[in-house]
Amino acid sequence: MTRATIKDVSRVAGVSIKTVSRVLNKERYVSDDMRQKVEEAVARLNYHPSLAARTLAGKRSFQIGLIHDNPSPYYIFNMQAGVGQRCREADFRMIVQPCDINSPGLVDDIGALIDQAQLDGIIMTPPVTDVGTALAELFRRKIPVVRVQPGTDLTATSAVYIDNVQAADDMTAYLIALGHRRIGLVTGHANYFASSQRLTGYRQALQRAGIGFDAALVFPGQFDFPSGAAAAEALLALDEPPTAIFASSDEMAAGVLAAAHRRGVSVPGQLSVAGFDDTDLAQVVWPALTTIRQPIRDLGYAAADLLLEFGERIERRQLPHELVVRGSTAAPKG
Amino acid sequence: MTRATIKDVSRVAGVSIKTVSRVLNKERYVSDDMRQKVEEAVARLNYHPSLAARTLAGKRSFQIGLIHDNPSPYYIFNMQAGVGQRCREADFRMIVQPCDINSPGLVDDIGALIDQAQLDGIIMTPPVTDVGTALAELFRRKIPVVRVQPGTDLTATSAVYIDNVQAADDMTAYLIALGHRRIGLVTGHANYFASSQRLTGYRQALQRAGIGFDAALVFPGQFDFPSGAAAAEALLALDEPPTAIFASSDEMAAGVLAAAHRRGVSVPGQLSVAGFDDTDLAQVVWPALTTIRQPIRDLGYAAADLLLEFGERIERRQLPHELVVRGSTAAPKG
DNA sequence: TTCGGATATGACAGCGTTATCTTATTGGTC
DNA sequence: GACCAATAAGATAACGCTGTCATATCCGAA
Secondary structure, three states, X not given: OOOOOHHHHHHXXXXXXXXXXXXHOOOOXXXXXXXXXXXXXXXXXXXXXXXXXXXXXXXXXXXXXXXXXXOOHHHHHHHHHHHHHHHHHOOOEEEEEEOOOOOOOHHHHHHHHHHHHOOOEEEEOOOHHHOHHHHHHHHHOOOOEEEEOOOOOOOOOEEEEOOHHHHHHHHHHHHHHXXXXXXXXXXXXXXXXXHHHHHHHHHHHHHHOOOOOOHHHEEEOOOOHHHHHHXXXXXXXXXXXXXXXXXXXXXXXXXXXXXXXXXXXXXXXXOEEEOOEOOOHHXXXXXXXXXXXXXXXXXXXXXXXXXXXXXXXXXXXXXXXXXXXXXXXXXXXX | OOOOOHHHHHHHHOOOXXXXXXXXXXXXXXXXXHHHHHHXXXXXXXXXXXXXXXXXXXXXXXXXXXXXXXXXXXXXXXXXXXXXXXXXXXXXXXXXXXXXXXXXXXXXXXXXHHHHHOOOEEEEOOOHHHOHHHHHHHHHHOOOEEEEOOOOOOOOOEEEEOOHHHHHHHHXXXXXXXXXXXXXXXXXXXXXXXXXXXXXXXXXXXXXXXXXXXXXXXXXXXXXXXXHHHHHHHHHOOOOOOOEEEEOOHHHHHHHHHHHHHHOOOOOOOOEEEOOEOOOHXXXXXXXXXXXXXXXXXXXXXXXXXXXXXXXXXXXXXXXXXXXOOOOOOOOOO
């Protein structure tokens, strides 16, 4: 028993294959009578149209690509979940393509992907969003693109994002409100525009509170655990150490926690620690992290939605973030 | 400028399209002369064959599916990375399909996926591996299947796996060697066959050491953080609490750590804690977890390899696990 | 010298859809 | 009552490849 084709359906339903095609594609000018006959035949034969044939014959492939170079399992998992759900709703398929933004073959790989699979659209996540050569290639091919949290050419493509500046401002202001005056900041990887945005938000909140900016309290990180731990070691070794450390990712915040534990510094008693992202990690370390919830899954859903709803038309959508207070922050001593 | 087709290549190279096809598919009976001409033309035109056309015309689709219903971002991320890498090497594409093993539409969804995309093979991860109806559907379609860590019908399909019994035995024996006699066990979700296998390994090691099995020390978990914390609370509240707790996943071990922290029980001073998997998590909690390294990425790579190398032929491959000692375990006091 | 298998290339049908064009049929308007 | 637009359905040609079959050449053995 081989799989049913559109011809089988048309024979069983007693109509032409074009009519079957019309029903499948929800085109106009089909009588209810015909539609019903076709739908019955489809169900009876358990017919599923061949994507390959649809792609070859038509202009659409019913597939979109998700391109990323992101080492965070949590981020990718949730992004895929969001994009995947929207795809399922539209009966589209999601092709996931990890890549390496430093590879010389990056642009060719992306081009090959689009050519081979005839993708209907592309979603990119940071830091791929800001690779100029890759963007140029996509423009050349005139393929609809949605970028998640782009850092450059903001109006060149559709985009979904959160307000990183405001988010970092919120967290910093929260720590200030608790009574902290010396607040350390561990920044993120320089490849990510979000890193500098968060620094901006941090400075903005300090300034509003009339607290001077102290460059000695800002330490560069890579978004990962070791760099968070290293930054904390350095910050805690200062003559006048901070009473709170705001890390630009939960992973780095976990590193800060580990460094504090190692040094016998109690959290939040002697040191408040804050993260960013609200990944699963935030709730499985001890104490649980005060952090900024970034709706990664929703960002993915929204990205796919823009692609499917608007295609080439450029649209932008900002999603809300949220300050989540848990056990890792408290008022400073004294 | 529209994309190049095989006709363009054949024209530029001055050969028939069939010869181009032969070169592309690395078939026999092509002279070096021809091959070179074709390759030059392919490069010059930046030609990438249409997957849709290849799938429609040929017997293969150059796509395999990865079906999972697994809530662990880390597991999925690494599995995808492994499968994805092997796919890239073979110029195949990976279609990721999350699913819900409790959904009544599961079997239909899988069938639709295979029909629509004409997949060349399927990889399944636990617990989907052991859903009888889904397996039956795959057999009906005679599609090559590789299961990762299957729990039932072990010889029905190709499979890749680690020796869970031995791994749990190794960890338990290690704790015994440290001097522990009362060792708590937090088991995994009942849907996963690995859960009972690990219990078997635990009992096996106890028995070999002449330590009686105490059912009060075994607590059911769900592989997640809250259930680990709950289990630890219960175990630590016993009249005679264990000096070590072996959790069947790192997430649960993190829960155990949190419970210990909350109760002021020092780790590893008063309580040793061990996990399973060696996910990223193991190194970002404090203290870092002693655990069993499960080569998830390698399992994915091996699964794809079996599919691509052997197709329908049933093959099995066992991969090595590894005991990783970190700071969360030590000899018991006294 | 002849024959046959291995090697090398091409012509062309067909895969299962969608797109285009054509052909009714219907219903409202003047 | 004639005409035109809107509606409804079908016939058939692509789409870009692979599979099949036909054909040509080469080389070594009988």
